[in-house]
Amino acid sequence: MSLWAVQEEDPRRIRYVTDQNEEIVGKRFIGMAPPSDFNEFVSGQIAGLITEGGECRGCEFVDSCSGYFKWPARNYRCDTVKALFRTLAEAARELRSDLAACPPNGTGVA
Numbered sequence: 001m002s003l004w005a006v007q008e009e010d011p012r013r014i015r016y017v018t019d020q021n022e023e024i025v026g027k028r029f030i031g032m033a034p035p036s037d038f039n040e041f042v043s044g045q046i047a048g049l050i051t052e053g054g055e056c057r058g059c060e061f062v063d064s065c066s067g068y069f070k071w072p073a074r075n076y077r078c079d080t081v082k083a084l085f086r087t088l089a090e091a092a093r094e095l096r097s098d099l100a101a102c103p104p105n106g107t108g109v110a
Contacts, residue, residue, distance in 0.1 A: 002066040004042050009068075011038035025071075032072060042066050049074065061085045 004010035009026035015038065016024050024034050025041065035041040045067040049056040055078060056062055056070065064085065069076050 001064075002042065003064060003068040004066055007068070011035070011041050029072070045071055 002010065005013060007026070008014050009028075011023075011025050016026055018024060018030055022034065023038065024030060024032065025038075035044075037044070043066075046056065046062065049067045049070055050062070052074075054070075054074075056065075056067055059065070059078070059082070061082060065078075065081070069078055069081050
């Protein structure tokens with residue numbers, strides 16, 4: 001699931017309508033020009049960023065992020081975001097490992 005969906009800002013799934021009856025991508029983008037195609041917005045966003053050859057190309061988190069932090073500021077540097085994603089990924093690995101080590105009946109007795 002992409003961060004767009006988690007944040008409820010993926011316009012394929014959720015549409016925001018302003019008090020002026022204008023569709024926008026999300027509440028944080030009020031006053032910004034809407035995309036030309038809401039249904040293709042997220043996939044077009046990431047495809048464009050990858051084509052441009054910036055830091056999204058080859059990023060280990062591109063599937064999860066899908067360029068979330070690069071819209072509307074395509075030049076945003078994701079160093080701190082990547083560090084956060086790495087911390088979350090490591091915590092998830094540790095959790096999976098801990099769960100795999102637990103007895104299947106959950107009583108603590110094998």
